[in-house]
Amino acid sequence: MAEEVWVGTWRPHRPRGPIMALYSSPGPKYLIPPTTGFVKHTPTKLRAPAYSFRGAPMLLAENCSPGPRYSVNPKILRTGKDLGPAYSILGRYHTKTTLTPGPGDYFPEKSTKHVFDSAPSHSISARTKTFRVDSTPGPAAYMLPVVMGPHTVGKVSQPSFSIKGRSKLGSFSDDLHKARTPGPAAYRQTDVQVTKFKAPQYTMAARVEPPGDKTLKPGPGAHSPEKVTMTRPCAPVVSFGIKHSDYMTPLVVDVD
Numbered sequence: 001m002a003e004e005v006w007v008g009t010w011r012p013h014r015p016r017g018p019i020m021a022l023y024s025s026p027g028p029k030y031l032i033p034p035t036t037g038f039v040k041h042t043p044t045k046l047r048a049p050a051y052s053f054r055g056a057p058m059l060l061a062e063n064c065s066p067g068p069r070y071s072v073n074p075k076i077l078r079t080g081k082d083l084g085p086a087y088s089i090l091g092r093y094h095t096k097t098t099l100t101p102g103p104g105d106y107f108p109e110k111s112t113k114h115v116f117d118s119a120p121s122h123s124i125s126a127r128t129k130t131f132r133v134d135s136t137p138g139p140a141a142y143m144l145p146v147v148m149g150p151h152t153v154g155k156v157s158q159p160s161f162s163i164k165g166r167s168k169l170g171s172f173s174d175d176l177h178k179a180r181t182p183g184p185a186a187y188r189q190t191d192v193q194v195t196k197f198k199a200p201q202y203t204m205a206a207r208v209e210p211p212g213d214k215t216l217k218p219g220p221g222a223h224s225p226e227k228v229t230m231t232r233p234c235a236p237v238v239s240f241g242i243k244h245s246d247y248m249t250p251l252v253v254d255v256d
Helices: 108-115
Strands: none
16 A cells, blocks of 8 residues: 555655755845835935934033143154164074975875876765755655646646526526516606696695783682682681471570
8 A cells, every 4th residue: 555655666765965955044034124214224215314313512521631741752843753874683583484295295106097087986975964864855745737627837728618507587487576677666757847837836834823821820729719818807617507497396495
């Protein structure tokens, strides 16, 4: 089952030499120069003049200058030194001795392949420690573009046609009852008074009330005549009397 995964006679192997996939790169850590400001402005864009605000100058100290305290050599004029010839005594000059190779340091017998023509010779060296991990993709890791159909890459494709289903609009199975077409009542009728003379119009107003006093008046129940004492000494008082009958003889008490 494992042999069916690979295509052809290719099998995973280590590279014979160094490839770029084994080296690491710094990645996208480069910064694009800004287009605003004055410092480190991008050279591909125009840079407007920038002005800075400077602070107030610092107050100078009282002893900021040394004053006339320099001792100028009197032998130095504005045109240079004004001196006569003077000589000094130096020590012996020491030369640096370098070690050079002698005749016994050369091997002329080994220069045959550099002076005369010789066949190419190759040597087999050990594998370096840098390429121990082989992580290069094989031929089966690449996907070739298709060469048939309308989505070909780098090739001319012939016109392709597709078969579409039957449209339900206007077919024999179309239900005209469900068709959302406007009927006669969907159109607004133009008013006759727009194109012809306008007829008189009348409106019905509300009932007209006569002017009068609309304040609330007290009714009969709002008066209390039994409590009136302005025309009488007191209010009417009702009392319970003795029951009299026409058929009873009154009691007559003869008092001598």
